[in-house]
Amino acid sequence: MGEPRADRPAGTAGYGEAAERLAAQYEAVTFAEVHREALHLFPPGPADVLDVGAGSGRDAAALAALGHRVVAAEPTPELRRIGEHLHAGSGVRWTGDALPGLPALGAAGARFDAVLLTAVWMHLAPDQRPPAMDALTGLLAPGGRLFLTLRHGPVPPGRRMYDVPADETLALARSRGLHPVLHAERPDLHGRPDVHWTVLVLSFNR
Template identity: 65%
Template sequence: MSDPITLTTTAGYGEAAEALAEQYESVTFTEVHQGALHLFPAEPAAIADIGAGSGRDAAALAARGHRVVAVEPTPELRRLGRRIHADRDIEWLDDSLPGLDRLRAREPRFDLVLLTAVWMHLDAGQRASAMEHLAGLLTGGGRIVLTLRHGPVPEGRRMFDVSAAETIALAARHGLTVIHHGEHDDPHGRDGVRWSCLGLAAGAEGPRAG
């Protein structure tokens, strides 16, 4: 089994981009985020999709009228995403966690930042740095929607066992309040895989059920 410490955060994604894109596109945005749909803005808003992969979520959000920046560090996935969702108004950006240097250099801030199946690729030090940067990307009252994968790690990938509790505590240190915490089975039906979904808000909105 590969040691995650020796792998990069994007290990295995470029080589398997075609198969991964097919996998990502086999489920819908609504199926993946069904327990957290209430967290997404109803009116057109500025959204950053960090680790956008094939662009499934970015395309769904753009179709709803949002202004979407899809941040994806793997060039093979960016190329596929642009091709698959060429009919959607999405801005693609080559950038990566934990620094997000290019994204942070932009003046506009975001009403929502989405991280689907991304956070567990970062080690503890990277997570601490990344959370500070993510908090700085938000408008007043902006939100982060973040999913965490739990279960067996695919060979050749870099993933860590990151709990929802740790993530909530880290967010609190940067002024973010948990407004949603959900748990659900894997939408792809993979054995032993489950997911946590967190909604984090800048400022204190108060917790929501879910």
């Protein structure tokens, strides 16, 4: 897959300049650690998986190693290049497509059994979230699942983030036919005492 125009979400400015530091932070924890509450809900066999805001490709590569066909969507070119280098040979296909629209993937008619948004939703402004949920729902195959984490805590200097309530996200999802199969809370894996996370898994029953 090539590099379509990235409909970059607000809040990701500065990620290019900090790409190496951020990639090291992402790779310091494993896919299994980040998704421990939801591991049992991932597809058991080879499936089509989309990792939105894939960062360094940690999760995408781990899922590809399990035999899944994985597309990693990362709008920051610097992070995308690092991910392609770190996980060369993993079989992951990279694209520069991004929320809120994911226009290239939508235009291609792609459908996925699982879609991940790990530490991504916090970057979307209130008016971007409804079209983003529309785009994500449109990319899910019947019975597909959306894996989403919500960050809660102070915003780092120089970044634009939103502390999005879980109830708001669940209401937005339910209105589009997505139903929760997991709602969990966990502390920050990097040891930040003032940051915690909500873990949601939503099933699409078309």
